[in-house]
Amino acid sequence: MNGEFEYIAWLCERTRPDPRMLLGPGDDAAVLRPPQRALLATTDMLMDGVDFHLAEVGGVRAGRKALAANLSDLAAMAAHPYAALVSLALPQHPPIPGLSTRQLAEEIDTGIRTLAEAFDLPIVGGDTNSWAAPLAINITLLGEADERGYVTRGGAQAGDWIFVTGPLGGSILGKHLDFVPRVREALALLAAAPLHAMCDISDGLAADLFHILEQSRCSAVLRAQDIPIAPAAVTLSQQTGRSPLEHALQDGEDFELIFTLAPDQAQRLLDHPPIPHLTPIGVCLPDLPPTLWLELPDGRRQPLPPRGWSHPM
Template sequence: MRTLRELGEEGWIALLKSRFPSGGDVLAGIGDDCAAVRLPRGAGRKVLLLKTDAVVEGVHFDRRATPFQIGWKAMARPLSDIAAMAGQPRWALVTAALRGNMAARFAREVYQGMTAAAKSFGVAIVGGETVRTAGPFWFSVALIGEVDRRHLRLRSAARIGDAILVTGALGGSIHGKHLTFVPRIAEARWLVEHAPIRAMIDLSDGLARDLGHICRASGVGARLEAPTIPMAPASAGSLHRALNDGEDYELLFTVPASAVRRLRAGWRRKFPVLPLTQIGRIVRGSRITLADAQGNTRPLNESGYDHFRKEP
C-alpha cells in the first residue's frame, strides 16, 4: 500500500485537484495561490459567515473512528456553526496535517467523508493546504457561507419571556453520533423563515454550557424544566449527560412564547421525524436554574468541556 511519502506532495495535490475541479462560481480552485469565487448578484444585501474548525487525532476522534467518519465530522462541525447562524454554506478550504508514513488510501477516505458532507449541503471544496506532521494528525476546515441580513441570528438576541426550544435528543453523543451527525442547516433556514427566532446556537459544548453562552451574550437568565429535556437513547436516561455532554450538534434557540404553538405545528409537518421540544424560558437575571417535576429549582452548574483544563 502506498504511503503519502511515496506518492509525494505533487502526486497528492494532483489527486486532490482531480477530485475538486473549478467551474461555475469557482474562478480558481485548488492549484492557484488562493481560491477565487464569484459573489452572487445582490451580494451587497448578504452577510458573509466565516468559520474554522479542526479535528485532532486523540482529541476529536480515536482509533474507533473510520477515516470516512473523521472526514465527515471535520466538515460537519463547521457546517453546524453555519446552521446556528441560519446560513447557507458555500465554500470550504481544507488544511490537512498528515504523517509521511500514513497510507494514501486512509487520507483519501478521509477526503471522501469530507466530500460527502460537503456535497450534502451544497459546499464546494475550493482549496486548502497539506502539511506534514510528526505528531497527531489533524484536519482543519474553514467554511464560508452567506445569509440574508434579515435572517442572521446571533447569540445575543434572547429576551425575557422567550421560550427555549431544542431540536433532537441530547446526551451520549460520544457513543457514535459525534462522528455521524447531520448538521441542521435545512432546519435552521426553515426556522428563521417561518418563525420570529431570536437567539440561536448549535449544541457543541453541552446544553448547560451553550445555554450559558446565550444567557451571557443576551444579559438574561433561564429556567429549564428538567422533565421536558429530550434524552437520547445513548444518554442511558442520565439527565446529567443530557445537560452536560458535548457534541450534540442540535439547535438551541429562543422564540417569543406566543409563537411556539404555531411554530411547532409547522415544524411537525415539515420535519415529522425530528423532535422539537420546549425545555424552558428566558428569565430576568443572569442565573440558569433547573426545575424538577415538583417545581423545586436548583442552580445549574455549567459543566462541559474545557480544552486546556481537561488535558490528561
C-alpha cells in the same frame, strides 16, 4: 514531482465546477464570486486523540466529522454553506496498519467530500502537510446569510421560549461522528419564525445555553422533565452511573440546535412545526447576572452549572 504535489493534482481532478468558484484549488488562493448577502466564516480544528480516535474510526469518519462540525456552526447562524477550505497535518506513520499517509489523505477527502456534496458545498482550497505527530484537520467554512438575515447568540429576551431540535446525551457512543448537521433545519426554522438567538450544542446543552445567556444578558430556567433524552444517554448512564438527564444536560457534541423566540411565535411554531423533534425545554428570565436554573418536577429550582467540554489551557 512527489507526494504532496501528486496529491494536490488528484484533488484538483476531483473538483467539479461550481458557479461560486471562479478559480479552484491549485493556485496560491481560491477565487470566489462574492456572496450577495453577508459573508459568514467559521473554522474548526479537529485532532486525533481529542475529537476522534483515528485508529478506531478511520479517515473517512474523521474527515466527515471535521466538516460536519463546521456545518453545524453555520447552521447555528442559520446560514447557507458557500465554500470550504481544508488543511491537513497528516501523520507520516498513520496509526492504522497497512494504511499509507497518501491513503489516509484520500480517505479523509472522501469523508469530507461526500458530506460536502450532500450540502452542495464546493471545496475550493486547502493545505496538505505531513509530520511526525498525530492527525489534525482544519476546515474553514464560508457561508452566505439567508435573505431573512442571520441569527446570533446575542438576541434572546426575557420571556423567550427555549427549544432544542432533538434528543440529547450520550453522543460519544456514535452520534458525534455520524450526526447530520442541522443546516436545513435551521433555515426551515428561520423561514417559519423570527428566531431571537441560536447556537449549536458542541460543549453541552447547559454550557452552550449559557453562552446564549451571556451574550444576550439574561437568565433561563429549563424544565427537567421536558429535556428530550436520547436512547444513547440511557445506555451511557448504565456505564457511568450518572443519570440520563445529566448526560443530556452536560454531554458535548450533540450538534443539535438551541434557539429562543417570543412566546406567541413559539406557540405558532408548535402548531405548525417545520421540522420534527422540536421540543420546548424552558424560558428566558430577566435576572442578571446570567444564571441558569433547572426546574424539577416538584417545582423546585436548582442552579444548573454551565459545565461542559472545554480545552484545558
